[in-house]
Amino acid sequence: MAETKRVLLSWSSGKDCAWALHVLRRTEGVEVVALLTTEDESRERVAMHQVRRALLEAQREAIGLPLLRVPLPSPCPNAVYEARMAAGLEEARAHGVDAVAFGDLFLEDIRAYREAKLAPTGLEPLFPIFGANTGALAREMIHAGLEAVVSTVDLAKLPASFAGRRWDGALLDALPPGVDPCGENGELHTFATAGPMFARPIPVEVGGIEQREGFAYADLRRVSP
Numbered sequence: 557m558a559e560t561k562r563v564l565l566s567w568s569s570g571k572d573c574a575w576a577l578h579v580l581r582r583t584e585g586v587e588v589v590a591l592l593t594t595e596d597e598s599r600e601r602v603a604m605h606q607v608r609r610a611l612l613e614a615q616r617e618a619i620g621l622p623l624l625r626v627p628l629p630s631p632c633p634n635a636v637y638e639a640r641m642a643a644g645l646e647e648a649r650a651h652g653v654d655a656v657a658f659g660d661l662f663l664e665d666i667r668a669y670r671e672a673k674l675a676p677t678g679l680e681p682l683f684p685i686f687g688a689n690t691g692a693l694a695r696e697m698i699h700a701g702l703e704a705v706v707s708t709v710d711l712a713k714l715p716a717s718f719a720g721r722r723w724d725g726a727l728l729d730a731l732p733p734g735v736d737p738c739g740e741n742g743e744l745h746t747f748a749t750a751g752p753m754f755a756r757p758i759p760v761e762v763g764g765i766e767q768r769e770g771f772a773y774a775d776l777r778r779v780s781p
Contacts, residue, residue, distance in 0.1 A: 560585055560586065560587050561585055561586050561587065561654045561655055561680070562587055562589045562652055562653050562654045562655070563580060563586055563587065563588045563589065563653070563654065563655045563656070563657050563682060564588075564589065564590050564591070564592050564624070564645075564648045564653045564655070564656045564657070564679075565577055565580065565588050565590070565591050565592065565656075565657045565658075565659075566591075566592050566593075566656065566657065566658045566659065567591035567592060567593045567615075567623070568593070568602060568604070568605055568659070568745070569593070569602050569605055569607045569611070569612055569615060569707075569747050569748065570605060570659075570704065570707070570745055570746040570747060570748060571697060571702055571704040571723060571738070571746045571748050572659035572660075572661065572685065572738060572740075573658075573659035573748075574659075574702060574704075574748035574751055574753050574754075575659065575685060575693075575697050575702060575751075575753075576657060576658070576659035576684050576685050577619065577753045578700075578702075578751065578752050578753040579684045579685055580657060580682075580684050581753070583684065586682075588621065588657070589621065589622075589652075589653065590621055590622045590623065590624055590648065590651075590653070591616065591619070591621050591622070591623045591624065592623075592624045592626065592644060592648070592656070593612060593623060593624070593625055593626070594625075594626045594627075594628050594637075594641070595609070595625050595626065595627050595628065596628060596630045597627035597628060597629060597630075598629065598630055599630070603628055603630075603632075604708065604745060605707045605708055605745045605746075605747065606707065606708060606773045607707055607747050607776060608775075608776065608777070608778075610778055611747060611758065611760065611776060611777075611778055614758045614778055615748070615754070615758060618754040618755050618756050618757075618758060619753060619754060619755070620755060624644055624647065624648060626640050626641055626643075626644040627640070628640060638673065641673070642673075642677075645674070645677050645679060646677070648679075649677060649678065649679060653679065654679065654680060655679055655680035655681070655682050656670075656674060656679050656680070656681060656682065657681075657682035657683070657684055658670055658681070658682070658683055659684075659685060660683055660685075660686055660740075661685060661686060661687075661688060661690055661693070661738055661740045662686065662687065662688075662690065662740055663740060663741075667681075667683060667686065690736050690737050690738040690740055691737050693737075693738060694728055694737040694738050695725070695728070697751075698723075698724060698725055698728075700751065700752055701750065701751050701752055702748065702750070702751035702752070702753075703722070703723075703724075703748070703749045703750040703751060703757070704722070704723040704746035704747060704748045704749060705720065705721070705722055705723065705746060705747050705749060705760060705762070705774065705776060706718055706719055706720060706721050706722075706723055706727070706744050706745070706746055706774060707719070707745050707746055707747045707773065707774050707776060708744065708745040708771055708772070708773055708774070709743070709744050709771060709772040710742050710743055710744070710770065710771060711767065711770050711771060711772055712770060713735060713741070713742070713743040713744075714731075714732070714735060714743055714744060716765060716767055716772035718730075718744060718772075719765050719772040719773065719774040720762035720765055720774035720776075723744075723746050747760065747776055758778065759778070759779040760776045760777060760778055760779060761776070761777050761779050762774050762775065762776060762777075763775040763776070763777045
């Protein structure tokens with residue numbers, strides 16, 4: 557009998573990594589044992605998405621997995637990013653992780669970069685949802701019950717009014733031509749609030765929208781049950 561592959565999942569708090577978790581949990585011979593997140597160490601928020609640590613913790617609790625945090629400065633030089641990620645992966649490997657999974661969808665250069673960086677570590681790269689048609693995938697996610705809120709918008713690609721909106725069928729229908737439904741080109745990022753990968757939903761409210769450095773950020777806050 558083949559041994560079960562112990563997998564560390566790159567976790568941004570968004571819909572794509574949440575769906576990757578769902579897919580991996582239904583894959584034979586694979587066990588997701590932990591989540592890996594990069595954090596803006598000065599703001600204690602998820603890097604890029606700028607989601608509060610408290611919300612990240614709520615996701616972790618609803619998933620039932622430990623979370624490996626990699627703190628990053630802001631701005632973060634690439635050399636610093638790579639050094640801290642390497643240290644985090646070494647820690648994971650020391651705890652018996654065999655592979656690292658990512659929720660990437662179709663960007664070949666990003667996939668090649670990840671494969672190159674993992675090659676010296678002995679950790680296997682996994683891309684469980686890579687190559688999916690993003691239009692069909694977005695509808696599949698929503699139909700399966702995945703719920704998410706837009707946390708970040710690239711203002712060069714979308715107006716700020718999209719920040720804080722639910723990522724649902726109505727939002728997909730409202731996207732301008734050329735914008736990827738899953739935001740794979742960086743048009744938008746999300747925070748996943750419910751779905752088959754969570755034991756319970758994580759209700760949130762939008763505290764406000766902040767615009768800086770070409771992005772609009774929704775300040776998402778957890779709503780007490």
